[in-house]
Amino acid sequence: xxxxxxxxxxxxxxxxxxxxxxxxxxxxxxxxxxxxxxxxxxxxxxxxxxxxxxxxxxxxxxxxxxxxxxxxxxxxxxxxxxxxxxxxxxxxxxxxxxxxxxxxxxxxxxxxxxxxxxxxxxxxxxxxxxxxxxxxxxxxxxxxxxxxxxxxxxxxxxxxxxxxxxxxxxxxxxxxxxxxxxxxxxxxxxxxxxxxxxxxxxxxxxxxxxxxxxxxxxxxxxxxxxxxxxxxxxxxxxxxxxxxxxxxxxxxxxxxxxxxxxxxxxxxxxxxxxxxxxxxxxxxxxxxxxxxxxxxxxxxxxxxxxxxxxxxxxxxxxxxxxxxxxxxxxxxxxxxxxxxxxxxxxxxxxxxxxxxxxxxxxxxxxxxxx
Numbered sequence: 177x178x179x180x181x182x183x184x185x186x187x188x189x190x191x192x193x194x195x196x197x198x199x200x201x202x203x204x205x206x207x208x209x210x211x212x213x214x215x216x217x218x219x220x221x222x223x224x225x226x227x228x229x230x231x232x233x234x235x236x237x238x239x240x241x242x243x244x245x246x247x248x249x250x251x252x253x254x255x256x257x258x259x260x261x262x263x264x265x266x267x268x269x270x271x272x273x274x275x276x277x278x279x280x281x282x283x284x285x286x287x288x289x290x291x292x293x294x295x296x297x298x299x300x301x302x303x304x305x306x307x308x309x310x311x312x313x314x315x316x317x318x319x320x321x322x323x324x325x326x327x328x329x330x331x332x333x334x335x336x337x338x339x340x341x342x343x344x345x346x347x348x349x350x351x352x353x354x355x356x357x358x359x360x361x362x363x364x365x366x367x368x369x370x371x372x373x374x375x376x377x378x379x380x381x382x383x384x385x386x387x388x389x390x391x392x393x394x395x396x397x398x399x400x401x402x403x404x405x406x407x408x409x410x411x412x413x414x415x416x417x418x419x420x421x422x423x424x425x426x427x428x429x430x431x432x433x434x435x436x437x438x439x440x441x442x443x444x445x446x447x448x449x450x451x452x453x454x455x456x457x458x459x460x461x462x463x464x465x466x467x468x469x470x471x472x473x474x475x476x477x478x479x480x481x482x483x484x485x486x487x488x489x490x491x492x493x494x495x496x497x498x499x500x501x502x503x504x505x506x507x508x509x510x511x512x513x514x515x516x517x518x519x520x521x522x523x524x525x526x527x528x529x530x531x532x533x534x535x536x537x538x539x540x541x542x543x544x545x546x
Contacts, residue, residue, distance in 0.1 A: 197283050201275035201534060204477045206489025212271040212340045215475070215491035218461040221453050222473030222493055223255035235451060236253075236497075240467040246413075247269040251474075252535045275491075279534040284469075289503040293480040293529035294490060294497075296360050296464070297517035298447055298507050301353035302449050303365035303373070307423070313354045314345040318378040318432035327381040329428040331421075346435055347373070352409060355424065359405075360433040361498065362447035365435075376448060383428040385499040404483075405522030425491040429499065446510060449496035457495055459512030460488075462497035469504035470533060472497075477532040478507060483523025491534075507531060 201207065226248075229235075234242040243251060255281050258276070261270055284291075304311040316333075319340060328338045349357070357363045361377045362388055387409055392398045412420050446457035450464075451472055463476065470476065472494060479489045494508065501508050507529065511517040 178310050185318070188348070199281050199532075200500040201279050201281045201477065201491075201532075202272040204281055204489075204532060205441060205479055207272070207477065207491070208268075210490045212268060212275075212491065213262065213266075214458075215461055215493070216262060216274075218458040218495075219473075219475060220255065220258055220262070221455045221458070222224070222441065222451065222495060224455070225451050225453055226251070226473065227255075230531075231282065235472040235544065236467045237362065241469065241471045243471060244466070246538070247290075247471075247536045248277065254536070274332060275475075275534070278537060279475065280537050281532040281534055284504045284531040284533055286503055286505045289505050290503040290527055291529045291531070292507075293482075293524065294508045295482060295511045295521040295524035297521040298513040299356050299360055299363040299518065300513060301349050301357060301363055301365055303347040303349050303367055303477040305367070307348045311348045313349055314350045315347050315349060315354060315375065316340075316341055316430075316432050317344045317434060319344055322381060322432075327383075327430075329381065329383050329425075330430050331425040331428075333381075333430050334421075334424070342394045344432075346375070347364045350527055351420070352412060355435070356405070361431065361496075362433075373435045374447070375435060377450075378432045378434040380432065380499075381428075381430045383430070385429040386427040388423050388427055391423055405518070406526075425508045442490045449510075451495045453495060457510045457530065458493075459510060460490075461492050462495045462510040463492045464498045464501050464508035464510070465494040466501050466503055466506060467494075467497050474536075476507070477534065478509070479531075480507075480526040480529035482509075482511075483525070504533070506517065506532060 225235075226233075234240075237241070247365060254274075254434050257274060261274055266273070266274070302311060318465070319327075321340075332338055334340060349365070363375050365373045365375060367373075389398075389403045392408065392411060393403050397411060412423075446459060446462065448454075449457045449462060450467075465476065474494060475491050476494055477489075477491055479487075481487055488509075493506075496508075496510065498508055500506075507526070511521050
């Protein structure tokens with residue numbers, strides 16, 4: 177559940193889509209070069225989650241987009257057909273036919289928001305069971321009494337004023353790593369002996385999220401063109417703790433974690449994401465979207481540019497969400513783990529990105545026309 181730096185929570189956006197803008201997925205730019213089996217395998221992870229839940233039980237909360245009864249029936253059929261095609265190692269042409277048979281592509285537009293593609297990754301951070309000279313910043317579990325309603329803000333928590341949190345410390349790390357973990361929403365902790373644990377998002381204190389990157393830009397500390405995870409880290413390293421506090425504490429939201437509740441543990445390729453996927457998120461194919469505009473688990477086509485300059489025109493699956501992902505023209509792409517993923521994620525800010533939401537077709541062709 178990512179909280180991307182370029183984003184800031186604002187009001188919801190209305191869609192203004194002309195019916196004539198609908199198109200077949202096979203006509204989308206660059207899809208002829210896409211690795212569709214990888215995208216569909218990611219899609220099938222969503223199918224597995226809905227099958228586990230049974231009876232079309234929705235994901236998300238009140239206000240999120242959900243399947244209608246007819247849509248869910250079509251969704252199940254699309255999953256079944258995708259399994260069949262995967263087993264027969266379908267050709268690219270057959271995958272395009274599958275997409276056109278079940279989906280229609282709708283370009284995402286907004287009169288109130290600017291498009292933005294960002295990226296996130298799963299960080300690996302040093303941790304300790306006890307505070308040390310370099311690892312003294314707590315990673316907290318979510319207190320049971322805070323599962324609903326607001327609770328103390330970041331300043332109160334990080335100042336040590338919340339007594340009941342002292343028994344909720346999972347591990348200790350350094351301040352920057354703790355911040356990165358909260359921004360990314362999940363991560364892997366590495367103990368001094370090499371043992372690893374996976375931190376899974378558990379909840380927040382239900383207070384507003386503010387991008388500290390935007391705080392630094394607004395103050396003139398870092399230019400809008402230069403803002404990234406790397407430049408924020410460099411700024412923090414050259415300023416005193418009170419100066420850091422003044423920036424960190426502008427973001428009142430605190431993120432809490434759990435460990436040991438991930439069935440696959442650190443063996444999972446990616447974190448479970450907001451869909452709580454058994455297989456985990458798939459690098460470059462899973463994305464965080466605003467579930468008030470996108471039904472969880474359905475495909476989206478993205479045409480944009482990553483922080484390393486690589487152009488992406490490909491099918492991704494909306495399997496995660498985040499506090500800063502709050503419009504129909506906003507996507508946060510999961511990149512994976514490791515140093516390369518960290519660098520790409522920190523630099524990705526594409527305000528020219530184009531998104532197409534793939535909706536299940538209401539004019540679904542009969543089974544005999546496969």
